[in-house]
Amino acid sequence: MRLYSLVVYVFLYAPIAIIALFSFNAGRHASDFQGFSIQWYGRALNNPFVMDALETSLIVAFITATLASILGTLAAVGLQGLRGPARAIFDALIYIAVMIPGIVIGIATLIALVTVFDVMNPWIENLWGDADNAPTLSMGRGSLIAAHTMFTMALVIIIVRARLGTLEQSLGEASADLYATPLGTFRQVTLPLIAPAVLAGFLLSFTFSFDDFIIAFFVAGSETTLPIYIFSSIRRGVTPEINAIGTMVMLASLVLLIVAQLILRRGDRT
Amino acid sequence: MKYDRGVLNDASTAVAELRHVSKRFGDVDAARDLNLSVASGEFLSFLGPSGCGKTTALRMLAGFETPSDGEVLIDGAVVNTLEPFRRPVNMVFQSYALFPHLSVFDNVAYGLRQRRPRLSRAEIAEKVSRTLDVVRLGDFGARRIWEMSGGQQQRVALARAIVNEPKLLLLDEPLAALDRKLRKAMQIELQDLQRQLGITFILVTHDQEEALSLSDRICVMRDGRIVQIGTPRELYDAPASRYVADFVGSSNFLEGRIGRITSGHADFTGVSGHSFSGQAGPGIEEGASGTLSLRPEQINISRRQLEGGHAVTVQNRIFLGEHTEYVVRHDEIGTFIVLASRRAEDREPPLDAGTQAYIAWNPDAALILRAD
Ligand SMILES: Nc1ncnc2c1ncn2[C@@H]1O[C@H](COP(=O)(O)OP(=O)(O)OP(=O)(O)O)[C@@H](O)[C@H]1O
Ligand SMILES: [Mg+2]
Numbered sequence A: 001m002r003l004y005s006l007v008v009y010v011f012l013y014a015p016i017a018i019i020a021l022f023s024f025n026a027g028r029h030a031s032d033f034q035g036f037s038i039q040w041y042g043r044a045l046n047n048p049f050v051m052d053a054l055e056t057s058l059i060v061a062f063i064t065a066t067l068a069s070i071l072g073t074l075a076a077v078g079l080q081g082l083r084g085p086a087r088a089i090f091d092a093l094i095y096i097a098v099m100i101p102g103i104v105i106g107i108a109t110l111i112a113l114v115t116v117f118d119v120m121n122p123w124i125e126n127l128w129g130d131a132d133n134a135p136t137l138s139m140g141r142g143s144l145i146a147a148h149t150m151f152t153m154a155l156v157i158i159i160v161r162a163r164l165g166t167l168e169q170s171l172g173e174a175s176a177d178l179y180a181t182p183l184g185t186f187r188q189v190t191l192p193l194i195a196p197a198v199l200a201g202f203l204l205s206f207t208f209s210f211d212d213f214i215i216a217f218f219v220a221g222s223e224t225t226l227p228i229y230i231f232s233s234i235r236r237g238v239t240p241e242i243n244a245i246g247t248m249v250m251l252a253s254l255v256l257l258i259v260a261q262l263i264l265r266r267g268d269r270t
Numbered sequence B: 001m002k003y004d005r006g007v008l009n010d011a012s013t014a015v016a017e018l019r020h021v022s023k024r025f026g027d028v029d030a031a032r033d034l035n036l037s038v039a040s041g042e043f044l045s046f047l048g049p050s051g052c053g054k055t056t057a058l059r060m061l062a063g064f065e066t067p068s069d070g071e072v073l074i075d076g077a078v079v080n081t082l083e084p085f086r087r088p089v090n091m092v093f094q095s096y097a098l099f100p101h102l103s104v105f106d107n108v109a110y111g112l113r114q115r116r117p118r119l120s121r122a123e124i125a126e127k128v129s130r131t132l133d134v135v136r137l138g139d140f141g142a143r144r145i146w147e148m149s150g151g152q153q154q155r156v157a158l159a160r161a162i163v164n165e166p167k168l169l170l171l172d173e174p175l176a177a178l179d180r181k182l183r184k185a186m187q188i189e190l191q192d193l194q195r196q197l198g199i200t201f202i203l204v205t206h207d208q209e210e211a212l213s214l215s216d217r218i219c220v221m222r223d224g225r226i227v228q229i230g231t232p233r234e235l236y237d238a239p240a241s242r243y244v245a246d247f248v249g250s251s252n253f254l255e256g257r258i259g260r261i262t263s264g265h266a267d268f269t270g271v272s273g274h275s276f277s278g279q280a281g282p283g284i285e286e287g288a289s290g291t292l293s294l295r296p297e298q299i300n301i302s303r304r305q306l307e308g309g310h311a312v313t314v315q316n317r318i319f320l321g322e323h324t325e326y327v328v329r330h331d332e333i334g335t336f337i338v339l340a341s342r343r344a345e346d347r348e349p350p351l352d353a354g355t356q357a358y359i360a361w362n363p364d365a366a367l368i369l370r371a372d
Helices: A002-022 A039-046 A048-080 A084-099 A102-128 A141-166 A169-177 A182-211 A214-219 A226-234 A240-269 B005-009 B054-062 B104-113 B121-134 B150-162 B180-197 B208-214 B232-237 B242-247 B342-347
Strands: B014-025 B028-039 B043-047 B069-074 B089-092 B168-172 B200-205 B217-222 B225-230 B252-262 B265-270 B275-280 B289-294 B300-302 B310-319 B323-330 B334-341 B356-360 B367-370
Touching: A002 A240, A039 A048, A039 A240, A048 A141, A048 A182, A048 A226, A084 A141, A102 A141, A102 A214, A141 A182, A141 A214, A169 A182, A169 B089, A182 A240, A214 A226, A226 A240, B014 B054, B014 B200, B028 B054, B028 B200, B028 B225, B043 B054, B043 B208, B054 B069, B054 B089, B054 B168, B054 B200, B089 B150, B104 B121, B104 B150, B121 B150, B150 B180, B180 B200, B180 B208, B200 B208, B208 B232, B217 B232, B217 B242, B225 B232, B225 B242, B242 B252, B242 B289, B242 B367, B252 B275, B252 B334, B265 B289, B323 B356
Parallel strands: B043 B200, B043 B217, B089 B168, B168 B200, B275 B367
Antiparallel strands: B014 B028, B014 B069, B217 B225, B252 B265, B252 B289, B265 B275, B289 B367, B300 B356, B310 B323, B310 B356, B323 B334
């Protein structure tokens, strides 16, 4: 049994370890190790294409995480008031949203957005009057952020709901009893108490959006995010530079996930 | 300031009033036709067993529940649908419901900070520290809630409510979570505080001793109804029904039939065939079945034959400190609980189990009540 689990772990982590190891390869080929060097990290960070993709990814991830945590928190708080079958249905829908494969979300969002754009664009042209200079809706950062926000919002709802569930109902009543308006209660009692969950939701959404390839591949249009860049350069062969980028992305994601966990744990103690 | 019974009939001083108030939750009647008027400065208790609707009554006054029927008045105005945050009423929750993310000081300051126009920082600090002194937590302002003991948390909850100087303070079993000794101490503090501040208190409790020792008036509830309202003395000496006699203090009950009723007195025949007489309780009818109620401390017990006494066998003796409780059995009438005071024992040594003895009581001490 022990041997078996050892094999499982080796199987899981060996490829990742190899990527990390070969990112320090002095040679130019991914497959044979010719001494230790950090030159590929320098190359990666000086590559303008990488930096552009990184910038796009960071901006998309930041806006996604911000929107998802605001919308998700409001939805979770709103859902608190719901009882009975309506609540069960909403809960189920949220869990399903998280479990739907990325490829389905990618295709569905693509089709939905294209359909909407096809309807909207002639309309906007008409309103604008000047058909040549009228703004057109198309795939790009906006659609990418929309798709990511939709998906990660469900994550935030689940995390915040769990936290709300642990709060005593009487805290809200005590606040109302002490003359706080419903908005005042939300600001002074509910929000501070769920803040750790909201922050954790933000970090998870950020990580998800930053790492996502599948959904981005469908809806990013001409935008290149870091995962899309990696994918397209791999087609020209795996270089130690890609390994270096992969290692850095992995490390950043890991740190964010751990921080999110720590925040949630600390929040539970109060 | 002690509440004076005279003001009770003066409607203009009623801080809170319930008029034919009912509350249904689905098919549960949590409150049925409640009628009550609470005078300014009064200390009133809701007393009753679990599930009788005490919390529901309190929550309708606080504004967390809307009555299904009837009117809730505060200061003479109907407030049925007025939101809790607009009511000049504060509540101490059974679970305390202290804000875990705020310090003791900030918890107490919470209500003051909601006021518009705003109070100045200095004014808030002044009021909060004065109130913390009142509940003897002067040095604890900076503490976190979870660093406080149960009794201290209870006092924070109290301070958080009274700092607002509400017209009416509602307390939902505030002492239930405390151990017996601390509870006693807090009861005394509560009573002192109420007299000192002159705030009207409504206390929910299922502890009859607590209700008896603290309240100006007690409102005994059963199945969502108020069955009797009165001063602790009235409820103890003149319970209107067997239920109240049983719930307020303890009593010996004999089942039987009510005989002739004359000017406040009634005859009574127990199921054993023995005849007694006693004071007539309210609403009894000749010939109807009823209950004779006899407080344990009203019964005299002695080795010697007492005038009009009944011969009994001592079955058990329980030493209670101030008193000694005897369980005695009469072959035909049944079992009695007798409470003998220390002074009675000075005259006669305690009776051992198995000894023969006699019990007797003044007929005026027996109450003939309707059966219910
Ligand atoms: N929100 C609610 N929904 C449904 N039923 C309720 C609700 N609140 C109270 N009840 C019911 O109303 C009845 C009275 O409840 P209430 O809480 O007022 O009792 P209580 O006298 O305070 O009891 P306890 O001493 O146990 O606190 C109970 O049967 C209870 O189950
Ligand atoms: Mg209750």
